[in-house]
Amino acid sequence: MNQQQITTRQAFLIMISVLSTSVLQPSFRNFLRWAGNGGWLPLTLAIVFGVAYVWLLLSLAKRFPKQSVAEYSSRVLGPIVGYPLVVLLVATFFLRGAFALRNMSEFFVAAILPETPISAVLIVMIVLVTYAIWSELEGIVRFNELATPLIIGSFILVFIGTTRLSIWNLLPVLNKGMHGLLPVFQSASSDLAIVSYILFIHPYLVDPQNAARVGSRHIVNAGLLLLFIYMNTVLSLGSHIGAALTWPYLVVTENIWLVERGEALFMVIWTLAAFIKTSFCLYTAALGISQLIPKVSLKWVGIVLIPLASYLALIPDDLPSAVAAYVLFNKYTLFIELAIPMVILLFAILRRMGGNSREQTSN
Amino acid sequence: MSKRLTSLVILLLCSLLLTGCWSRREIENLGFATLVALDRAVDGQIELSAQFAITAAIGEGGMGGSGGGGSEAPVWTVSCKADNLAAAIEQMRTFIGKYPFWAHTRVIIIGEDLARNGISPILDYFIRSRDFRFSSWMMVSEGSAKSLLEVVPKLSKLPAELIVELNRVAQETSVSSSRSLLDLLQPLVEEQAGEPILPLLVTQTATEAPGSGSGVSQGEEVPEQSLEQNNEAKSLAMVGFAVFHGDKMIGKLNATDSRALLWLRGESKRGNLVVEVPGRGYVVQGQIYARRTLQVSQVDGKPRAKITIYQDGDLVEHNLNQVELDSAAIKELDGLLKAHIQTDVEATLQKIQKELQADVIGIGNRVYRLYPELFNSLNWQEYFPTMPIELEVHADFRRTGELLQSPLTKKFPLR
Amino acid sequence: MGRRQTRYPIPVNELAKKRKAGQAEGEHTDTKTTTSAVVEAYDRQISRDICENVAILEKLLGNSDDVIFRHITIGNANQLPAVFILIDGLVDKDSLQESVMTPLMLWAKEIEAPAVTTPEAIRHLMSEHFLSFLEVKEKLTYPEIVADVLAAEAVLIVHGLNLAFVLGAKKWEHRAISDPATENLVRGPREGFNELMKVNVALVRRRVKDPQFRVKYLKLGKRSVTDCALLYLEDVANPVLVDEVKRRIDLINIDGILDSGYIEQFIQDTPYSPFPQVQYTERPDRVAAAILEGRVAIVSDGSPNALIAPATLTNFLPAPEDYYERWLLMTAIRIVRTASLLNSILLPSLYIAFLNFHQEIIPSRLVLAIAGARAGVPFSAVVEAFIMEFTFELLREAGIRLPAPIASTIGIVGGIIIGQAAVSAGLVSPVMVIVVALTAIGSFAIPSFNVALSIRILRFPLMLLSAMFGLYGLTAGGILIVMHLVTLKSFGVPYLSPIAPLTLSGLTDTMVRAPAWQHRLRPLMFRPRNKYRSAPSTSYFQGKRAMHEHGFEVAPLADGAAKEGSET
Known part of the structure; x- marks a missing residue:
């Protein structure tokens, strides 16, 4: 029904940009605060979780080829249960987009544009995201395709340029004890769980048969990127200073020898990542809504959603409360995003819907 | 449809234009502070001195060729006193009439008095502010920091450039080493990371050897100089370390001790080492390579440390009455060199452990990294002075420069 | 569906109707005098x-x-x-x-x-x-x-x-075949198109002597009745593409086609884009190369510029010389060219962003020197940049219209005297003059005039954005431009292909120009019917092996000469 066609690789490549925005999120420091030197352990586990999660999502999506979760969830669970579940899922993406907007603009205001009101930074982003949503899925994924090498390259460049890499900063492992690992795992997994957008865009994939392989590979890559950023921060700053700073990775980039005082240049690249994440989250939300209500055009949903998201983003009036809200949100989103596909899949299996040729019989 | 969207976008952009450009600062409205000095005023206030570059003079100098002549450096030093840094900076802003811009401040000098009273109150601003860089170099001045800003460099345009050069010189002579704000921060923030040290900035006269009266130039006679000459050739030197206990400075290390400390910390790079050969003269070794290993072990529930220093270099000068330095002679000199380093380092170790009682080597950090439980069970402050530290030195002369013989000694035997 | 209609300058359905009705009537309503x-x-x-x-x-x-x-x-x-x-x-x-x-x-x-x-x-x-x-x-x-x-x-x-x-006794005065004035090369053919369509077609035909080479004549323009020709390779060009080009050309309804530029404006996909979506060239070798890639060329009488469609951004950046000179050197030159492209679009904006927002990035000595040099300048960096960039555009426009001998005078007067005078009068800082000069040189290094033009235009909004938000604004502008490029299509081919969407085989002819024997595949983005440009055996190494098998050793020259000598 739609001429949008993207490859699976393009669809999953988004995850690298999405995870690289961690450096803009004040919650990144929580990894250091909670788990200290041992943060790599839950992060590695989160990658495993990510792969499993992708497998879960795809085994659900495979049952209903050429259909979006918005279409089949109410058939599987009945409209009374299925409809609200999808709305919940859409809401998580919407809120993710809102938080991404806030986190990003907070970062820019604090780090490079000290006197600019946060709303001005947001307005620029609103324009960009609106344009992205109007360019639709193809536009966003192609943009991401161009930006991803830059993003990865920038992190590698920072690593090469870091002057103070001390391997001793990784020891002793678990200096904050075991109890910090779970929140870190939860937080990182929740970031990885953004990949549930695949439930909405699965119908647009050209080669869905490769999805499992490509998806898990990209999830691993994205997780490894997060791990890489984390390791770079710990190796450079140690977990103590890192946990004290609002944006630990910003300080890492401030202290590289390649470009002296050149963190603003890296911010250019992080802007790209933040833009991709925001527009993709909001696009997914708009897509979900337009799939739920067939008569509503996606673009106009986007026009409504974006200002709404930026309004929501500005509700917490100081940075610490914004961070607290984000941490809280991140914690519960994981359960929502984990539970909904699981429930749908479970019922689909029980009711023998979807899959090979039973689709027709169940209808 | 798309027309309406375009007009919306244009409207939004126009609204941005109307409201203006918030964070914009014209470059000519900035006062570029090149150096910052912090002192403790008599009444306990903070005295902030900043050296601003007079950009017009620099620009002319760049264009017109021989600009900025005379003995005046194109800088303007301003001091402000206030209870806290933010207030002092605001005061400075009203005084200079420009926005003081700190991002190009390469060096922050802390006065000795302030350092002895604790630096943590002033550091908060430096860390929090986006203008000050984590990479700016921190140092402690001998005496007042402000007074150092008056020194006019001869070969550099700006005093700040001189101090930046000094960092490199210190690195190459191993009499001190540079510390950035981030380097300072780590031992301050991490309880287990040892005690911080900062390089010491002193005024000196040119004819004095850096760190005069230290072991480097022991036995050498410093020629008498007239006072006027001394005044004229006043310059800065980065020699030695200020040792901190927490955020308070508790003592200094002179050039010899600093060199030894750098060996102990594994940060020593270059520098000449005068080794006396008893009864025969001296040999000078130009160090080209040094590293150390720090091994920490646990014996009877107590940590022990073993530091091994590997060092080698070239023979750069000697006055021995010996024409050919064969391998046997070099072996002998190696032994003397080793003993010399051993003595120096042991003396310094003694000073650090017993006198200063500050773990500036970072042994505690290593113990904590490897045996965290053991470290936590100890009171490191108390244990460190009594800690057994084994020292091993491997030192070598590798090459003898462009001479294998001493042809002059052959013809004109010394003594 | 509705969107496609608005995209074209020609209202498709209406036009088709009119054409049918118009057959009998002759022409438009304005031709009542018939x-x-x-x-x-x-x-x-x-x-x-x-x-x-x-x-x-x-x-x-x-x-x-x-x-x-x-x-x-x-x-x-x-x-x-x-x-x-x-x-x-x-x-x-x-x-x-x-x-x-x-x-x-x-x-x-x-x-x-x-x-x-x-x-x-x-x-x-x-x-x-x-x-x-x-x-x-x-x-x-x-x-x-x-x-x-x-x-x-x-x-x-x-x-x-x-x-x-x-x-058939047509004969009129025309220009001889001469050097292509706007596409000069150091190495490569020196023939350029002239204004005769048949000559131009013959120039291409001489280079592609394939029986599958097709020339379709068309007459365009109600009053000018311009002869045009559609050139393509029957078994290479995608028939859908050829049909689409034909369809769009058929829909043209205008009184006169005076240059191929008219056709370009009628057949491009997105007329509102600043970027050209149809390539034009004066060089028959370039047209032949495009035809061999499975693209379609349109030659129109009275114009020395042939059109090539579809065209992606990567088609505009190389010069034909890239393919004639050895690959390693040309790869290096392509990197220079890409850098100069970025340079000409970004440099003034970066100047504004750095000077007004991110003074910390500029090296300490430089920032002091710039601040010193700007001490007497009455304008802010933004105004200064706009004035200078505008002056440059002025000089350039003035120079283009002048005959060649005077144009160089304008260059000297404009570039050297005005620049020097502006600096010494304290109107602008010397750094700004350097920035403007670099921008200008950068834009001249782009082989395609129309891409250089669109980049020159895009520079100004970017400068405005970076005056508002510094690097953040510049990034926003960059995102908008790239987002636009990414969604742009030329005859259905994504404008940024083969980079986005990525085609690995296509990357051999982007920033890097791989050796000729490695261009085995035609650019797949044009969806050619015949994908292979060269048979596998023409690869360099295999060719070498074949030589070996046939007894031709790759021997040092002296030996070979001696052997030959003994044989004869």
């Missing part, structure tokens, strides 16, 4: 009476002074009246005189033979014996004759025959 004779004569066969024919044709052609009606009498005794109709200046008069008029008027004895009385016999005699011309066609209706006269043919009407002979 005489009733035309309507009457439409599709009517000409009569045997030469007087009637001349009367109607005179009416149809109007009494333009350059239309020549030359009445002659064929033969001496059996006076057979005839008339030549031709347009002055467009017909080769010499050959007409020598090969047609002289035989007809002086030597046509046979016409008096008694056998030749029937029209059939006259016709046979004329076409077989008298009209010693290579190209002779017979036309039957008035409109055809009018069209032929206007298309610079000479028409002969003989009394008693209800047909006209059309003699």
Whole structure:
């Protein structure tokens, strides 16, 4: 029904940009605060979780080829249960987009544009995201395709340029004890769980048969990127200073020898990542809504959603409360995003819907 | 449809234009502070001195060729006193009439008095502010920091450039080493990371050897100089370390001790080492390579440390009455060199452990990294002075420069 | 669906309807002046009476002074009246005189033979014996004759025959084939197109002697009736693409096509984009290369620029030389070119962003020097940048219109004197002059003039954005541009392919220009019917192996020469 066609690789490549925005999120420091030197352990586990999660999502999506979760969830669970579940899922993406907007603009205001009101930074982003949503899925994924090498390259460049890499900063492992690992795992997994957008865009994939392989590979890559950023921060700053700073990775980039005082240049690249994440989250939300209500055009949903998201983003009036809200949100989103596909899949299996040729019989 | 969207976008952009450009600062409205000095005023206030570059003079100098002549450096030093840094900076802003811009401040000098009273109150601003860089170099001045800003460099345009050069010189002579704000921060923030040290900035006269009266130039006679000459050739030197206990400075290390400390910390790079050969003269070794290993072990529930220093270099000068330095002679000199380093380092170790009682080597950090439980069970402050530290030195002369013989000694035997 | 309609400048459906209806009426509503004779004569066969024919044709052609009606009498005794109709200046008069008029008027004895009385016999005699011309066609209706006269043919009407002979005697003054003025190369052919469509087509045909090479003639423009040709390779170009190009060209309804640029504007996908979506070139070798890639070229009469469609951004950046010179050097030059592209679009904005927002990035010494140099400048960096960039555009525009010898003077006056004077008068800082100069040089290094132009234009909004938000604004502008590029399509081909969407085989001809033997595949983004450019065996290494197998050792030259010497 739609001429949008993207490859699976393009669809999953988004995850690298999405995870690289961690450096803009004040919650990144929580990894250091909670788990200290041992943060790599839950992060590695989160990658495993990510792969499993992708497998879960795809085994659900495979049952209903050429259909979006918005279409089949109410058939599987009945409209009374299925409809609200999808709305919940859409809401998580919407809120993710809102938080991404806030986190990003907070970062820019604090780090490079000290006197600019946060709303001005947001307005620029609103324009960009609106344009992205109007360019639709193809536009966003192609943009991401161009930006991803830059993003990865920038992190590698920072690593090469870091002057103070001390391997001793990784020891002793678990200096904050075991109890910090779970929140870190939860937080990182929740970031990885953004990949549930695949439930909405699965119908647009050209080669869905490769999805499992490509998806898990990209999830691993994205997780490894997060791990890489984390390791770079710990190796450079140690977990103590890192946990004290609002944006630990910003300080890492401030202290590289390649470009002296050149963190603003890296911010250019992080802007790209933040833009991709925001527009993709909001696009997914708009897509979900337009799939739920067939008569509503996606673009106009986007026009409504974006200002709404930026309004929501500005509700917490100081940075610490914004961070607290984000941490809280991140914690519960994981359960929502984990539970909904699981429930749908479970019922689909029980009711023998979807899959090979039973689709027709169940209808 | 798309027309309406375009007009919306244009409207939004126009609204941005109307409201203006918030964070914009014209470059000519900035006062570029090149150096910052912090002192403790008599009444306990903070005295902030900043050296601003007079950009017009620099620009002319760049264009017109021989600009900025005379003995005046194109800088303007301003001091402000206030209870806290933010207030002092605001005061400075009203005084200079420009926005003081700190991002190009390469060096922050802390006065000795302030350092002895604790630096943590002033550091908060430096860390929090986006203008000050984590990479700016921190140092402690001998005496007042402000007074150092008056020194006019001869070969550099700006005093700040001189101090930046000094960092490199210190690195190459191993009499001190540079510390950035981030380097300072780590031992301050991490309880287990040892005690911080900062390089010491002193005024000196040119004819004095850096760190005069230290072991480097022991036995050498410093020629008498007239006072006027001394005044004229006043310059800065980065020699030695200020040792901190927490955020308070508790003592200094002179050039010899600093060199030894750098060996102990594994940060020593270059520098000449005068080794006396008893009864025969001296040999000078130009160090080209040094590293150390720090091994920490646990014996009877107590940590022990073993530091091994590997060092080698070239023979750069000697006055021995010996024409050919064969391998046997070099072996002998190696032994003397080793003993010399051993003595120096042991003396310094003694000073650090017993006198200063500050773990500036970072042994505690290593113990904590490897045996965290053991470290936590100890009171490191108390244990460190009594800690057994084994020292091993491997030192070598590798090459003898462009001479294998001493042809002059052959013809004109010394003594 | 609705969106596609608004995208094209031509309202598709309406136009198609109009065209069908318009067939009978002739032309637009504005051509009310058309005489009733035309309507009457439409599709009517000409009569045997030469007087009637001349009367109607005179009416149809109007009494333009350059239309020549030359009445002659064929033969001496059996006076057979005839008339030549031709347009002055467009017909080769010499050959007409020598090969047609002289035989007809002086030597046509046979016409008096008694056998030749029937029209059939006259016709046979004329076409077989008298009209010693290579190209002779017979036309039957008035409109055809009018069209032929206007298309610079000479028409002969003989009394008693209800047909006209059309003699292909086109000849007019034209420019010789010369160096392509705008696409100079160090290495490569020096031929450029001129204004004759047939010559241009022949220039391409000479390079592609494939039987699958197709030339389709079209006539465009209601009044200009411009000859155009569509060139492509039948078994390489995607038929869907060819059809689409044809379809879009067919929809063109305009009175005159004076340059291929008219066609470009009608057939591009997104007319509102600053980026060109159809390539133009003066070089036949470039057209041949495009045709071999499975693209379609459009040559239009009266224009030395052939159009190539589809075109992606990566098609605009290379110069043809890239493919003629060795790959390693050209890869290096392509990197320089890409850098100069970025340079010319970003440098002024970066200057503004760094000077106004991110003073910390500039090296300490430089920032002090800039601040010193700017101490006496009365304008803010933004205004300064705008003034200087505008001045540069002014100089450049002024220079383009001038004859070459004066243009260099403008360059000197503008570049050196104004720059120097502005600096010493304290109007701008010397750094700004450097920035403007670098921007200018950067934009000249881009081989395609139209891409360079769009980049020059895009520089200004970017400068505005970075004046508002510094690097953040510049990034936002960059995102908008890239987002636009990413969604842009040229005849259905994504504008940034092969980079996004990524095609690995296509990357051999982007920033890096891989060795010629590695371009085994045609660019897949054009979806060619035949993917392979070269057979696997033409690869360099395999070729080397083949040489080895055939006993040709790659031996040092001296040895080889000695061997040869001994053999002979």
